[in-house]
Amino acid sequence: MKKTALITGATGGIGGAFAKALEEQGYELILPVRNIAKLSQLSGNFFAKQIDLESLDSFISFFNEIKSVRRHIDLVVLSAGRFAWDNEFETQEIAIEELDKANFQTKKVAVASLREVFGDTLNQTTIIIISSHAAHFDENHPFRAGEEGYVRSMIKVSEFAKRLDKENLFKKVILEEPGRVGTESAKSSFNAQTIGEDLNWEQEMSPETYVQNVLSNIA
Numbered sequence: 005m006k007k008t009a010l011i012t013g014a015t016g017g018i019g020g021a022f023a024k025a026l027e028e029q030g031y032e033l034i035l036p037v038r039n040i041a042k043l044s045q046l047s048g049n050f051f052a053k054q055i056d057l058e059s060l061d062s063f064i065s066f067f068n069e070i071k072s073v074r075r076h077i078d079l080v081v082l083s084a085g086r087f088a089w090d091n092e093f094e095t096q097e098i099a100i101e102e103l104d105k106a107n108f109q110t111k112k113v114a115v116a117s118l119r120e121v122f123g124d125t126l127n128q129t130t131i132i133i134i135s136s137h138a139a140h141f142d143e144n145h146p147f148r149a150g151e152e153g154y155v156r157s158m159i160k161v162s163e164f165a166k167r168l169d170k171e172n173l174f175k176k177v178i179l180e181e182p183g184r185v186g187t188e189s190a191k192s193s194f195n196a197q198t199i200g201e202d203l204n205w206e207q208e209m210s211p212e213t214y215v216q217n218v219l220s221n222i223a
């Protein structure tokens with residue numbers, strides 16, 4: 005039987021690169037997304053469903069559907085999330101709330117739903133949780149003032165992944181805290197206005213290279 009991979013954020017840069025690489029490796033893909041039309045880069049060997057990734061009920065009913073045909077999932081990649089600075093929101097409170105939902109809640113509810121539906125088989129599942137190197141920013145970081153919402157959300161993601169790892173519920177928990185990966189959203193967020201310099205993206209890691217590096221460590 006084919007191996008199965010569940011990916012969130014597959015309509016975006018990093019999640020999309022995971023989907024493509026795993027499809028090429030022969031995985032059957034399970035893709036909960038907000039917008040199915042954005043999956044056109046894949047050849048079609050996937051089962052996608054439009055769901056609300058911030059909602060426990062949506063995830064649980066989707067996973068129940070999957071469980072009726074698959075007893076376990078081999079690999080889970082939680083990449084759905086939003087990369088944005090506070091000044092992209094009306095207030096800092098809104099930035100903190102919205103980035104918490106996109107970056108942390110989507111992962112927390114995905115894991116809670118996996119426990120609920122696939123709890124008996126999670127010891128066969130490797131989970132990759134995408135956080136950010138921003139989780140290590142401290143109060144002295146020069147960009148901190150504009151990054152409060154993003155940094156806070158990623159600190160929660162990294163701490164969550166570390167707690168999960170200690171539980172030994174999954175076969176393996178991989179916490180990924182990448183620096184800059186050249187996705188379209190990163191390119192538009194890391195501009196001169198926000199970081200004070202223009203980056204040469206030719207010298208930064210592409211999503212494809214980043215994903216190959218991560219996958220080579222879990223073979």
Ligand SMILES: NC(=O)c1ccc[n+]([C@@H]2O[C@H](COP(=O)([O-])OP(=O)(O)OC[C@H]3O[C@@H](n4cnc5c(N)ncnc54)[C@H](OP(=O)(O)O)[C@@H]3O)[C@@H](O)[C@H]2O)c1
Binds near residue numbers: 013019084105
């Ligand atoms: N690229 C980098 O340099 C970098 C570095 C460190 C960490 N990260 C983190 O890695 C994650 C992925 O980054 P990326 O560059 O691939 O971003 P991206 O290209 O903007 O993709 C984000 C993906 O997440 C989905 N998403 C965002 N908010 C969501 C929500 N509230 N509910 C459901 N889905 C949601 C998007 O869905 P739609 O297509 O429907 O919008 C899209 O599929 C982000 O959390 C980002 O902060 C990125």
